[in-house]
Amino acid sequence: MKTLLILQELMDLIESRRDQPSEHSYTVTLLAGGIDRIGEKVSEEAAELVSAAAMLDGSEPRREEVIYEAADLIYHLFVLLGFSRVRLHEVSAELQSRFGTSGLEEKASRKQQP
Numbered sequence: 001m002k003t004l005l006i007l008q009e010l011m012d013l014i015e016s017r018r019d020q021p022s023e024h025s026y027t028v029t030l031l032a033g034g035i036d037r038i039g040e041k042v043s044e045e046a047a048e049l050v051s052a053a054a055m056l057d058g059s060e061p062r063r064e065e066v067i068y069e070a071a072d073l074i075y076h077l078f079v080l081l082g083f084s085r086v087r088l089h090e091v092s093a094e095l096q097s098r099f100g101t102s103g104l105e106e107k108a109s110r111k112q113q114p
Helices: 002-021 026-032 034-054 060-083 088-100 104-114
Strands: none
Touching: 002 026, 002 060, 002 088, 026 034, 026 060, 034 060, 060 088
16 A cells, blocks of 8 residues: 555655746756656656666666666656646556456557547
């Protein structure tokens, strides 16, 4: 339960920074850069996570790097969601609607839609 709580707390903080900007906030700086800046950071963090995971050899330092990069990616993804005014519960509902459906079936159904 603590895992879900910290994710919601992070999203709440990002939305708060969006709605009541503070001049000493990295989040506010990202939001001010718009989707181009936020998208650049999401892409950068995703690449760093993949790179760290590709080097994963079972050793603790590599594992810690994957955890660190995953946290960075989640944070930047949440900033993108906050910028787009997409609430975490909306993403959760979408994931829940897919639960129990084969990923292959779900992808095939998207191709059939106009």
